[in-house]
Amino acid sequence: MTLTDAQLEQFDRNGFLLLRNFADPERCDTIRDIALAHLAHRVPPLETEYEYVHKSKEERERTSGTGVPLFEKEVTIRRLRQVYDRDIVFREWMEEEEIRPILSQILGDTPVLTLAHHNSIMTKLPHTSTQTRWHQDFRYWHFEDDRLVSVWLALDEEHDRNGVLEFIPGSHKMHFETSQFDEKEYFSETHDANKALIDTKVSNLLQKGDVVLFHCKLLHRANKNSTDEPKISFVYTAKAQSNRAILNTRSSEFREIVLG
Numbered sequence: 001m002t003l004t005d006a007q008l009e010q011f012d013r014n015g016f017l018l019l020r021n022f023a024d025p026e027r028c029d030t031i032r033d034i035a036l037a038h039l040a041h042r043v044p045p046l047e048t049e050y051e052y053v054h055k056s057k058e059e060r061e062r063t064s065g066t067g068v069p070l071f072e073k074e075v076t077i078r079r080l081r082q083v084y085d086r087d088i089v090f091r092e093w094m095e096e097e098e099i100r101p102i103l104s105q106i107l108g109d110t111p112v113l114t115l116a117h118h119n120s121i122m123t124k125l126p127h128t129s130t131q132t133r134w135h136q137d138f139r140y141w142h143f144e145d146d147r148l149v150s151v152w153l154a155l156d157e158e159h160d161r162n163g164v165l166e167f168i169p170g171s172h173k174m175h176f177e178t179s180q181f182d183e184k185e186y187f188s189e190t191h192d193a194n195k196a197l198i199d200t201k202v203s204n205l206l207q208k209g210d211v212v213l214f215h216c217k218l219l220h221r222a223n224k225n226s227t228d229e230p231k232i233s234f235v236y237t238a239k240a241q242s243n244r245a246i247l248n249t250r251s252s253e254f255r256e257i258v259l260g
């Protein structure tokens, strides 16, 4: 499967692209079931809500696993990390043949999985998970250039009440001043210059099997989950083969998988 010129142009202009019904519902159910089992048994490596919310920019860049002991029953898990090595079902989704030509088109090169960053099951647990504020993933990553795209798979319905992703179209191409971000590199919602831009945000209701591709510099955020059901999604990132991770940074700490 390949993208049409119109779809490619849409990704280039907006910084994201929605592919409806891309994954089989049965496959989504299998991924979800395994993810729920790993969550129930707290299979490491994990990131907790506490870490997700309280990490400084430096910690986000440098640390890779959970440093918080998971003794307390109430600990809210925010993501299952390093899913590529957790289960063949997860790995097969990340190595899916059908999406490779699409990633090649977007990246203009052979796609390569980077296991350092998005390589996760993202969970939004009812009520206890918080919102995610506006940010660009690239601000926490270290590569020679910005040819990186994330692949988000909805495993169930995603909407504004359970924390569907929201995007600011075109923000991946905009230049921002450092002062427009706070000390944790979140895009400030109180900065005057940001407010009008934030008003242009969009989001799409997602159904099981829908895939959203989004650029590593695209501003995005998500609500907390105000429903009674967990929202579980899969996200991984592919980079252009010629876009190298900067040595001695977290981005170069994990291996890469060429999707030839």
Ligand SMILES: O=C(O)CCC(=O)C(=O)O
Pocket: 118, 122, 124, 131, 132, 137, 163, 220, 221, 222, 223, 235
């Ligand atoms: O699910 C969320 O709250 C946000 C996820 C996100 O920002 C990301 O995957 O980069």
